[in-house]
Amino acid sequence: MTRDAKILVADDDPQMQLAIQSCLARSGYQLTMVGDGKSATEKLESDSFDLVITDQRMPEMTGQELMSWIQRKEIATPVIMITAHGTITQAVEAMQAGAADFIAKPFSTEDLERIVERVLSPENAAFRAKGKKAAKGRPIITNDPIMIRMLEVAEAVARSDATVLIQGESGTGKELIARLIHASSPRVHQPFVAVNCAALPATLLESELFGHEKGAFTGAQNRKIGKFELAQGGTILLDEISEMELALQAKLLRVLQEREVDRVGGQSPISIDVRVLATTNRNLEETVKAGKFRADLYYRLNVIPLTLPPLRQRLSDIKLLVEHFMRQYLGDEAPALSGEVLTALQRHPWPGNVRELQNAVERAAILSRGQTPREADFLLGQANSLASQVTVEVTQSDAEPTSGAGLSIRSGTTVQEMEKALILETLRATENNRTLAAKMLGISIRTLRNKLHEYNFEGPE
Numbered sequence: 001m002t003r004d005a006k007i008l009v010a011d012d013d014p015q016m017q018l019a020i021q022s023c024l025a026r027s028g029y030q031l032t033m034v035g036d037g038k039s040a041t042e043k044l045e046s047d048s049f050d051l052v053i054t055d056q057r058m059p060e061m062t063g064q065e066l067m068s069w070i071q072r073k074e075i076a077t078p079v080i081m082i083t084a085h086g087t088i089t090q091a092v093e094a095m096q097a098g099a100a101d102f103i104a105k106p107f108s109t110e111d112l113e114r115i116v117e118r119v120l121s122p123e124n125a126a127f128r129a130k131g132k133k134a135a136k137g138r139p140i141i142t143n144d145p146i147m148i149r150m151l152e153v154a155e156a157v158a159r160s161d162a163t164v165l166i167q168g169e170s171g172t173g174k175e176l177i178a179r180l181i182h183a184s185s186p187r188v189h190q191p192f193v194a195v196n197c198a199a200l201p202a203t204l205l206e207s208e209l210f211g212h213e214k215g216a217f218t219g220a221q222n223r224k225i226g227k228f229e230l231a232q233g234g235t236i237l238l239d240e241i242s243e244m245e246l247a248l249q250a251k252l253l254r255v256l257q258e259r260e261v262d263r264v265g266g267q268s269p270i271s272i273d274v275r276v277l278a279t280t281n282r283n284l285e286e287t288v289k290a291g292k293f294r295a296d297l298y299y300r301l302n303v304i305p306l307t308l309p310p311l312r313q314r315l316s317d318i319k320l321l322v323e324h325f326m327r328q329y330l331g332d333e334a335p336a337l338s339g340e341v342l343t344a345l346q347r348h349p350w351p352g353n354v355r356e357l358q359n360a361v362e363r364a365a366i367l368s369r370g371q372t373p374r375e376a377d378f379l380l381g382q383a384n385s386l387a388s389q390v391t392v393e394v395t396q397s398d399a400e401p402t403s404g405a406g407l408s409i410r411s412g413t414t415v416q417e418m419e420k421a422l423i424l425e426t427l428r429a430t431e432n433n434r435t436l437a438a439k440m441l442g443i444s445i446r447t448l449r450n451k452l453h454e455y456n457f458e459g460p461e
């Protein structure tokens with residue numbers, strides 16, 4: 001039904017009216033234009049529409065008031081709110097009040113067409129009809145007021161197609177939020193594709209994102225479909241966007257503006273319908289000031305900024321998260337924390353944030369063996385998870401070296417030091433029971449013996 005849909009437009013600015021009219025009439029929509037909210041309600045009482053587009057700021061009746069009126073009257077017509085440039089709160093308020101989407105001024109005719117088309121699409125209508133409760137992924141544990149507000153904003157803007165820039169230190173939960181946004185959006189049944197922009201050099205990243213044709217460059221033996229194409233209809237997450245090189249930033253900007261990608265070595269552009277989310281653990285504004293990130297791309301990405309506070313600023317979350325992960329590892333039998341240990345955990349600076357805490361709890365769950373964990377069991381200040389160390393262990397002694405998947409070493413400690421500390425700590429915890437220690441470490445007795453030999457460890461066999 002989309003192309004001959006009936007649209008009611010309420011805007012007090014004649015120039016804006018004209019621009020919207022010429023853009024949408026060209027696409028074949030049937031338009032009714034009014035200059036204020038009151039006239040809009042009159043039209044809505046006497047006629048039915050498939051869509052209402054309204055300016056937020058109008059004299060007498062604001063767009064927000066018009067939307068409330070529509071809801072009170074139980075009119076099912078979706079509303080797109082036109083918001084002022086740079087006022088994120090307006091956009092968020094509109095979405096929280098139930099707008100189907102918003103569009104920030106100034107916008108291009110392509111932007112407007114795209115949003116109108118999406119709101120009128122059958123998927124979107126079905127999503128709205130179902131009461132927009134989509135399947136949720138992993139739970140997000142928090143009772144921190146700033147986090148809760150941030151989650152409200154994330155859920156509200158999830159329904160829109162707006163680009164969201166998620167900022168926060170490493171391990172604060174940026175990817176988790178990105179997945180939540182996708183899962184709460186009408187795109188939930190379409191792909192979610194994440195690309196780490198820091199993991200690859202620019203040339204490889206370009207074909208990773210946009211794809212390439214066979215023979216496009218030396219080594220391009222087959223055609224490769226890029227992540228943007230793979231995310232078609234769904235959401236792409238551009239992880240660690242601040243690390244992208246300037247030349248590639250220019251290409252990305254073009255993709256976001258034109259909504260089409262060129263495969264490397266390709267002849268004709270491919271149009272894409274992909275919602276963009278980006279994360280960064282640097283302050284992107286500073287990166288722009290330092291000349292390392294394009295300002296125009298920053299504005300494209302920063303439509304809705306979400307900032308995750310570091311864990312050291314959410315002390316009440318530390319307790320909740322420790323209990324949550326303890327239960328995850330040990331089930332409902334997980335022992336409670338002593339007040340003393342909790343205080344020690346709350347004093348720790350958590351440079352690796354929730355990921356570091358999760359790893360520390362994993363160690364404590366193993367080392368405390370069902371007893372109330374002591375501070376030492378958390379091995380605070382060591383960023384690695386037990387799982388990654390076991391992988392290192394297995395890779396080094398028992399199996400052929402593999403790709404080393406599972407390695408996530410970030411701290412200054414070497415793998416060997418970490419490994420040694422962990423093995424000795426486990427032995428201590430098991431009162432030198434080598435069979436049990438090897439089992440807890442997930443390694444063979446033989447490997448354990450070899451390691452202890454290496455450390456010149458003198459203990460009872």
Ligand SMILES: Nc1ncnc2c1ncn2[C@@H]1O[C@H](COP(=O)(O)OP(=O)(O)OP(=O)(O)O)[C@@H](O)[C@H]1O
Pocket residue numbers: 138139140141142168169170171172173174175176177281354355358
């Ligand atoms: N509030 C939370 N509740 C439960 N689990 C969480 C929470 N925040 C983060 N986590 C968990 O912590 C880990 C790190 O989160 P995530 O990968 O989303 O962080 P990130 O900010 O993307 O990190 P990085 O900057 O290193 O990429 C994940 O295992 C995630 O599930």
Ligand SMILES: [Mg+2]
Pocket residue numbers: 174175239279
């Ligand atoms: Mg991440």
